[in-house]
């Protein structure tokens with residue numbers, strides 16, 4: 001199956017029509033910004049448990065070999081400390097329910113760096129990514145070929 005160049009989305013929260021549907025911000029931007037569909041400002045205390053924020057959107061990739069990833073926005077993550085509670089969000093091609101953003105304030109506990117997310121704020125980004133889904137074949141020994149064997153976690157130096 002070839003990868004689609006168009007994907008169906010459903011707007012589950014009509015406020016997105018005013019706040020702005022996800023769009024590529026520049027000609028070559030890879031990510032589509034996701035908006036916090038909140039009813040009121042949400043304050044995240046440093047290191048407090050992550051909060052699931054509705055995106056107001058559902059999408060249906062409906063294609064083998066495709067997924068989407070929810071990533072932090074660089075500026076928010078680096079400068080303010082607003083990142084994702086799940087590191088990266090993986091959206092499966094057959095998932096059609098509302099997409100959620102796990103928002104987490106990574107600032108040190110006790111730093112006083114509480115973050116407030118405003119309704120309609122762009123808090124994360126969505127990137128479509130092609131994926132391979134090879135079958136797994138169980139073997140006793142790996143077949144000959146270039147093999148690294150042991151060595152990892154900084155074995156070549158850090």
Ligand SMILES: O=c1ccn([C@H]2C[C@H](O)[C@@H](COP(=O)(O)OP(=O)(O)OP(=O)(O)O)O2)c(=O)[nH]1
Nearest residue numbers: 070086088089090091092095098099100101102
């Ligand atoms: O940041 C995220 C991550 C996931 N999802 C949705 C889409 C995804 O397809 C589904 C399941 O995600 P995943 O497979 O990563 O979660 P899981 O914890 O393994 O749950 P499941 O058993 O439902 O697969 O949840 C989101 O809305 N936002």
